Amino acid sequence: MAIDRKKIIDDLSKIEVMGNDEGLIPAFGVYITQLPTRFWNSFADRLIRQAGPDLQESAEGLLVNAAHECGYHTGYGIITSDEWNSVVKPMVKKVPEDILYGAYAVFTAWGWAKADIIEIVPNERMVVRAYDYYESDVVSGGISDRPSAYMLRGVSAAFMDLAYGGEYDPTGKSGLYTFKCTQTQGIECGDDYGEFIVQRAA
Amino acid sequence: MAILGKTQFVLDHKFDRRSSRHSMNGFGHVFHCHHYASLYTQLAEDASFVDARKLLADCSEDTFYPFLRQYYERHETTDPWERLELASQYYAASGLGAMQIRNAGPDSGEVLLAHSHVDEGWMKKWGKNSTPVNHLTRGYIAACFSTAFDRPSRSFEVREVESLVTGAERSRFVVVVK
Numbered sequence: 001m002a003i004d005r006k007k008i009i010d011d012l013s014k015i016e017v018m019g020n021d022e023g024l025i026p027a028f029g030v031y032i033t034q035l036p037t038r039f040w041n042s043f044a045d046r047l048i049r050q051a052g053p054d055l056q057e058s059a060e061g062l063l064v065n066a067a068h069e070c071g072y073h074t075g076y077g078i079i080t081s082d083e084w085n086s087v088v089k090p091m092v093k094k095v096p097e098d099i100l101y102g103a104y105a106v107f108t109a110w111g112w113a114k115a116d117i118i119e120i121v122p123n124e125r126m127v128v129r130a131y132d133y134y135e136s137d138v139v140s141g142g143i144s145d146r147p148s149a150y151m152l153r154g155v156s157a158a159f160m161d162l163a164y165g166g167e168y169d170p171t172g173k174s175g176l177y178t179f180k181c182t183q184t185q186g187i188e189c190g191d192d193y194g195e196f197i198v199q200r201a202a
Numbered sequence: 203m204a205i206l207g208k209t210q211f212v213l214d215h216k217f218d219r220r221s222s223r224h225s226m227n228g229f230g231h232v233f234h235c236h237h238y239a240s241l242y243t244q245l246a247e248d249a250s251f252v253d254a255r256k257l258l259a260d261c262s263e264d265t266f267y268p269f270l271r272q273y274y275e276r277h278e279t280t281d282p283w284e285r286l287e288l289a290s291q292y293y294a295a296s297g298l299g300a301m302q303i304r305n306a307g308p309d310s311g312e313v314l315l316a317h318s319h320v321d322e323g324w325m326k327k328w329g330k331n332s333t334p335v336n337h338l339t340r341g342y343i344a345a346c347f348s349t350a351f352d353r354p355s356r357s358f359e360v361r362e363v364e365s366l367v368t369g370a371e372r373s374r375f376v377v378v379v380k
Contacts, residue, residue: 009219009222013217013219013222013224014217017297018213018295019294019295019296019297019298019299021300022299022300022316022317023293023294023295023297023298023300023301023319024297024299024300024317024319024322025297025319028235030235030236030237030323031235031236031297031319031322031323032233032234032235032297033233033234033239033296033297033298033319034224034226034231034232034233034297035231035232035234035265035296035298036226036229036230036231036265036266036269037230037231037232038229038264038265039261039262039265039266039338040232040242042265043242043246043257043258043261046257046261047245047249047252050251050252050257051251051252052251055251059245059249062241062245063245065241066237066241066242066245067238069237069238069241070234070235070237070238070241073235073237074235074237108222110224110232110233111217111222111223111224111231111232111233112232112233113222114221114222132220132221132222132223134230134232137230151238
C-alpha cells in the first residue's frame with residue numbers, strides 16, 4: 001500500500017492548535033474547537049438514556065447525522081488542506097481508495113479513534129475497525145447492549161460520501177447521505193474493537 | 203506546552219501513541235467543527251422529550267468544573283479573579299471564543315462574549331436565530347464561577363440575555379447564585 005500510516009500519524013499528531021486573537025480556530029474551511037471528550041460523550045449518553053426506548057433510535061440517528069455533516073465538511077477541508085498536501089498527498093497513488101486510507105490515518109492522528117480500514121469494495125462498501133475510541137468511554141465498567149459510537153458512524157459514512165458520492169457540495173444538498181454506516185461491534189459492548197460497515201444508502 | 207497570556211494558563215498537551223488519544227492537562231480532548239457543535243445545539247433546541255438546553259448546559263458544567271478545579275489546585279491559584287481570568291484564557295485557547303468577565307462576586311456576575319464558536323458557527327451554517335443558543339457557554343460560565351468561589355457545581359444560574367446569534371453586537375450572560 002502506498003499510504004505510510006505510521007508516518008502520517010507521527011507527523012500529524014504533533015500539530016498543536018490554539019484559538020486566535022478572537023478565541024476562534026478557523027481551519028479546514030470550518031471553525032473548530034478542542035474540547036474535553038467528556039462533554040460530547042455526556043450529552044450523547046444522557047440524551048439517549050433520557051429518550052426512552054421509543055425515541056432512542058431516532059435520537060441516535062440525529063447524533064449520527066451531526067457527525068455525518070461534520071465529517072463531510074471537515075473531511076473535505078482536511079483532504080484539501082496544506083497539512084494533507086504536504087504529508088499525505090504525495091503518498092496517494094490510487095484515487096479515491098488511498099485517500100480513504102490516508103483519511104483514517106489522519107483520523108487516528110487527531111484522536112477521534114484509533115481506526116483503520118479492513119475492507120473496501122470501491123463505490124459499494126467499506127469496513128472499518130476502531131481499536132480505541134473516546135466514545136466507548138460512556139461505559140467504564142460492564143457492557144452495554146447498544147453500541148454508542150455515533151460520531152464514528154457518521155464520519156465513516158461521510159468519508160464514503162466524499163470518495164464516491166460525487167463532487168463535494170458545500171451546501172450539503174448533494175453528495176451528503178449517499179452512504180450510511182452501521183456499527184456491528186463495540187468496545188462499549190464488550191468486544192475487542194468497534195466495527196463499522198458503510199454501505200450505499202437505500 | 204503552551205503558555206497563554208499574562209496570567210499564563212498552561213496547557214500540557216500529550217498524544218498517547220498506544221491509544222492514539224490527545225489530552226490536555228490529563229483530560230482527553232478532541233477536535234470537532236462548528237457543524238458538529240451546531241447540530242448538537244440544534245438537537246438540544248428541538249428535543250421535546252427532555253429539557254435538552256439544560257442538559258447541554260449541565261454537561262458543559264460537569265465537564266469543565268473538574269478540569270478547572272484540578273488546574274487551580276495544581277497551580278495553587280486561590281484568587282477568584284485570577285481563576286476567572288485563567289478560565290477565559292482556556293475558553294479562548296479551546297476555540298470557544300473571546301470571553302470577558304465584566305464583573306464577578308460570590309453572589310453574581312456578568313460575562314461578555316465578543317466572539318463565540320457556538321454563535322458564529324451557527325450563523326455560518328444557518329444564519330441568525332431568534333433566541334440565544336449558547337447553552338454550552340452557560341454551563342461553562344457556571345463552572346467558572348463555582349470553581350472560582352469554591353462552591354459545588356450547580357451553585358450558579360446563568361442566563362444569556364444578549365446574544366450574537368440574534369444579531370446583538372456581543373453576547374451577555376448574567377450570573378446569579380442559586
